[in-house]
Each structure stands twice: as C-alpha cells, then as structure tokens.
Amino acid sequence: MRAKRTSLVHIIYFSRLSLAADPAQRTAQIGDIGRVAQKKNEFSVITSFLVIEGSFAAQVIEGERMSVQETFARIGADQRHRDVQICEWREITKREFVHSFKSAQRVTGTEALFAKANLLPMLQRGTPKASAIHGLAVALQADAMSRQGIDHLFV
Numbered sequence: 001m002r003a004k005r006t007s008l009v010h011i012i013y014f015s016r017l018s019l020a021a022d023p024a025q026r027t028a029q030i031g032d033i034g035r036v037a038q039k040k041n042e043f044s045v046i047t048s049f050l051v052i053e054g055s056f057a058a059q060v061i062e063g064e065r066m067s068v069q070e071t072f073a074r075i076g077a078d079q080r081h082r083d084v085q086i087c088e089w090r091e092i093t094k095r096e097f098v099h100s101f102k103s104a105q106r107v108t109g110t111e112a113l114f115a116k117a118n119l120l121p122m123l124q125r126g127t128p129k130a131s132a133i134h135g136l137a138v139a140l141q142a143d144a145m146s147r148q149g150i151d152h153l154f155v
C-alpha cells in the first residue's frame, strides 16, 4: 500500500536582487546561493526553480509545509535580495520540479522562453502573476531536460 503523503505546498515569490554590478562577481554570487540552497533543499526534500530576470529573482519552492515555511523564512532574511513578496502560497497535489535547486537566466538558449513569458514588465510593476512565474519555470525546466534527452517524462 502506498504511504500517505504529507501535505505538500508551494510558495511562489519574487524579489529584487542586490548583487554586484560586475558580471563575474554576480555570477560568483549566484553560484554561492545555488551551492548552499541545493544542499539545504536536498536535506529538507525541497524542490525548487529560480528564475533570474534582469535584477529580479522569482522562485517556486515546493515541499512539505513546514520545510517550505522554514526555507522561505531563511530566504526572506537574506541580504542578497530585498522587497521579497509572495505571489502564491498554497497546497499542491504533486511536485512540478525535479531538482532541489535549479536556476535559469536570460541567455541565448533561453531567450525565446523568457521573451514569450514577458515577465520583466510585470516584475517592474510589482504585479507578476504566480501562474506566469510558474509557467516560465516549468517551460525552462522542460527545455533544460529536453536538451539532456529527458523529454519523455514531461509529456
């Protein structure tokens, strides 16, 4: 018999990054965030996807209710971003993301998906829809997986 599942939730938030202007330093800072986040999320059985669009961050965090709450409390207190705002915090029936931590930025390979989602004006106005962030994160994940030849899981 399948074990009863604990309650799953996701949080979708966005924030304004306070990272270095220098591209190399900024890349190193994003790398630092990812390394720690991946370890912590693995430990807490969190799955997540971080979208970096211009100077904004938008992240989906999934997992057991208490784990998501604890993770988000840490993220909210991080000085590397500010104006952290929740778009959506709700129960979900299943996870959509497979990695403990993944991030994507606008680069040549992802440009078309970012352009289609057109998130930047919504972030600048402070009114991004949770579904727009979620949709872009899912599309970026599917694109990255399909580049690795793993598209059969995402039909």
Ligand SMILES: Cc1cc2nc3c(=O)[nH]c(=O)nc-3n(C[C@H](O)[C@H](O)[C@H](O)COP(=O)(O)O)c2cc1C
Residues within 6 Å of the ligand: 033, 036, 037, 038, 040, 041, 048, 050, 057, 059, 061, 071, 074, 075, 076, 077, 078, 080, 081, 101
């Ligand atoms: C945009 C952004 C996303 C982050 N995502 C995560 C995450 O998914 N999981 C996580 O544990 N920490 C994440 N962090 C890092 C946390 O804010 C924090 O630095 C880290 O969890 C270590 O917490 P501690 O210093 O209180 O131990 C993120 C930070 C930023 C700026």
